[in-house]
Amino acid sequence: MKRLQETLRLCRRCQDQGYLEQALPVVSPVPHEGLIGGLMVIGQAPGLRSQQRGIPFGGPGGRILQSWLEQAGFPPGYLHQRAYLSSLTRCYPGPAPHGQGDRRPSPQELALCRPFLEAELRLLRPRAVLLVGVMAIEAFWGKVKLEEIIGTGRIEETRRWLPLPHPSGISRWLNVPRHREQLQRALTLLADWRRELGL
Known part of the structure; x- marks a missing residue:
């Protein structure tokens, strides 16, 4: 695991292929x-903020996600102290070209980073994986709408998958009361x- 993470830290694939300046x-x-x-959280x-601090989920979204974990009975600080935090791509993609938020990584960037994510899943063998946001959900679930998926989970032999909306102030999805009810079902x-798993 340490070797994998060191390889990740040194990775410049997207930069070398021109997808990122740095x-x-x-x-x-x-x-x-x-x-x-x-x-595991993906x-x-x-x-x-995460890039500036060098900490996954190091901005406001991380604080919201920690509060969701606490609603599910996890202790304060669990997100950064006990969970393994990962993502589809590992570098800040830059701001969105139009509007607020961050740029969505391209399919090419996702493909370049995917082997790292697969290796983490193989090495860590997480029993529960939180898929945070549409892109992370679709990477493992296929094309879906949040309205159809939030509040449900998938149980495999050794792993459980739980989709969650993105904990971002920019996302308006949770402004709808029934969507907040779906989130509560997911946290339950x-x-x-x-x-059950002793997490």
């Missing part, structure tokens, strides 16, 4: 052995998994 991968701290088989890509399901 590659600055953001990598979760090396987990202790107790995190093997635990909780997002879209690091935001500007996560609380059940926490107890």
